[in-house]
Amino acid sequence: MQQGTADDYIIEASGLSRYFYGFAAVKDVDLKVRRNTIHALIGPNGAGKTTTFNLITKFLQPSEGTIRYNGEDITALKPEEVARKGIVRSFQISAVFPRMSVRENVRMALQRPTGTSYRFWQSERTLGVLNDRIDELLDAVGMLSYRNHVAVNLPYGRKRALEIATTLALDPEMLLLDEPTSGMGHEDVDRIAELIRKVASDRTVLMVEHNLSVVSALSDTITVLAQGRVLAEGNYETVSRDPRVVEAYIGGADD
Incomplete structure (x- = not known):
């Protein structure tokens, strides 16, 4: 993973955890998103990707950990307050x-x-x-x-x-996309992928995406989650060759 100063990162999540009735949907996740890049969250079914999205956008409050946006602690803010600061998300369902x-x-x-x-x-x-x-x-x-x-x-x-x-x-500084190509045919996937590349030219994009061809084509950095924890991080070539990532995907289809 590339090293950088605090100013390089628009989002810095540290020790992020979320429990539901004792079950850890997300556990000790550290996530740094470099500004003006496309960062993808991937992982098998139940990995904690959408929960992590919901924590960053404050649709869920973390059980543990902190979230900083542009150096400001936003852990206790409400979703509408986070949105007004420039973090805007889309949902899996249009x-x-x-x-x-x-x-x-x-x-x-x-x-x-x-x-x-x-x-x-x-x-x-x-x-x-x-x-x-x-x-x-x-x-x-x-x-x-x-x-x-x-x-x-x-x-x-x-x-x-x-x-x-x-x-x-809404003029977001950071755009979070939840499954932007889900349910699309090949032509629409290509169109939306190109659109994501275009809109990312002057803003930061964090996306959950299961289409690995889209992930490989667009992402500067990929964080792989499994069972609520960070399994690997890096560019597509790095994570696709990681034996832990290969093992995590064997025997189960992406959700």
Whole structure:
């Protein structure tokens, strides 16, 4: 693993543990995410990947350990407070407003200046000032031609692209992606992978991903979890040759 100074890392988790009724879903995890990189969390079923995600974004509170973001201790913060600091996540299940248009979905995210409320009551003319930014975001994710489509009618891969556009509307410094290519066909996987590479050009991405071809193509650093602990860390070549990683994957499919 490469050495670096504290300033090199946007997230530093130390001794992170989470217990459920005595069971350790995550145990003594140390995780450092270097800023402006793509960092992947991988591991077999039940490894603790999503729990680690939930701890970093504060959807769960750690039983033990600390989390620092840009040098600030955020261990005790609430999810909305963490989001306002610049950590925004997507979920494994696409989360868009299905009956709204693509453009309206992105507008909803842009209407969130304080992180507390939406301005439903403002006129279309007032909200129209957001249209240039909406179109810019949709163009960035290849969705501009879909801007007037109702979200529920979009193919699955396009819904995931729309979700990334709405997260980018929040102007995150760090983007956490939970299974961004899950359930996609080959064409959509390639499209979303290229989109992740594009959006990572000026921000940090931490992702849970089971498609190892995507992981190998995109990731600067990979942390392998098994049974709630860090098993290995490094670039793809390093972790793929680690006999402990090979053993962890034998006999079981990824979740």
